[in-house]
Amino acid sequence: xxxxxxxxxxxxxxxxxxxxxxxxxxxxxxxxxxxxxxxxxxxxxxxxxxxxxxxxxxxxxxxxxxxxxxxxxxxxxxxxxxxxxxxxxxxxxxxxxxxxxxxxxxxxxxxxxxxxxxxxxxxxxxxxxxxxxxxxxxxxxxxxxxxxxxxxxxxxxxxxxxxxxxxxxxxxxxxxxxxxxxxxxxxxxxxxxxxxxxxxxxxxxxxxxxxxxxxxxx
Numbered sequence: 001x002x003x004x005x006x007x008x009x010x011x012x013x014x015x016x017x018x019x020x021x022x023x024x025x026x027x028x029x030x031x032x033x034x035x036x037x038x039x040x041x042x043x044x045x046x047x048x049x050x051x052x053x054x055x056x057x058x059x060x061x062x063x064x065x066x067x068x069x070x071x072x073x074x075x076x077x078x079x080x081x082x083x084x085x086x087x088x089x090x091x092x093x094x095x096x097x098x099x100x101x102x103x104x105x106x107x108x109x110x111x112x113x114x115x116x117x118x119x120x121x122x123x124x125x126x127x128x129x130x131x132x133x134x135x136x137x138x139x140x141x142x143x144x145x146x147x148x149x150x151x152x153x154x155x156x157x158x159x160x161x162x163x164x165x166x167x168x169x170x171x172x173x174x175x176x177x178x179x180x181x182x183x184x185x186x187x188x189x190x191x192x193x194x195x196x197x198x199x200x201x202x203x204x205x206x207x208x209x210x211x212x213x214x215x216x217x218x
Contacts, residue, residue, distance in 0.1 A: 019205050026198045033115055033134050033191055042189035046123045049183045057126050061181040065127055068138035068178060070103065077145060092152050095211050099145045105199065106137040118186055127185040135195030136188045142178035143200025146171040151208050
């Protein structure tokens with residue numbers, strides 16, 4: 001029992017340290033965005049990652065963008081959550097449902113930072129967007145949704161270790177492609193995507209703590 005208590009305490013300590021590090025990184029990044037000190041880096045990254053021929057847009061990039069839009073994101077999240085609930089996985093259902101918090105968090109920060117979207121004189125606009133740019137709401141949503149799914153896979157008892165590795169790798173790959181798609185389509189700057197990723201990881205730490213807390217205290 002004492003060993004379990006020490007292990008739980010160590011995990012909480014690691015969570016707090018990681019959360020503080022991520023929070024500091026996000027604050028520094030936000031400062032760079034507000035002062036516009038990062039624009040050269042953003043332009044360089046966009047130039048490297050965007051297609052040289054705007055007439056041939058990758059369908060995969062467009063698809064990732066569509067599924068990250070508000071209506072699709074809500075439908076996908078609710079569907080997964082409902083399925084888990086009817087499979088009698090109540091805590092798992094709530095964890096996935098908590099992904100919808102990303103919309104509120106993204107909206108608040110976008111208003112506070114008030115960063116304009118990339119413009120046609122700086123990047124190729126392959127997808128028309130509105131509202132503020134920082135952080136990337138798509139990246140934040142994908143990070144938390146597939147991060148939560150990754151957490152459930154990692155702690156699942158009935159999934160073989162090799163399959164866990166494959167599935168978690170797939171979740172990470174989806175998040176990375178989603179972030180890349182936002183730059184590819186000219187909808188966001190690199191630092192918008194990075195901000196969404198960092199913020200998503202912070203929310204995942206909280207979600208993972210809530211999900212595992214009952215077991216760590218038993």
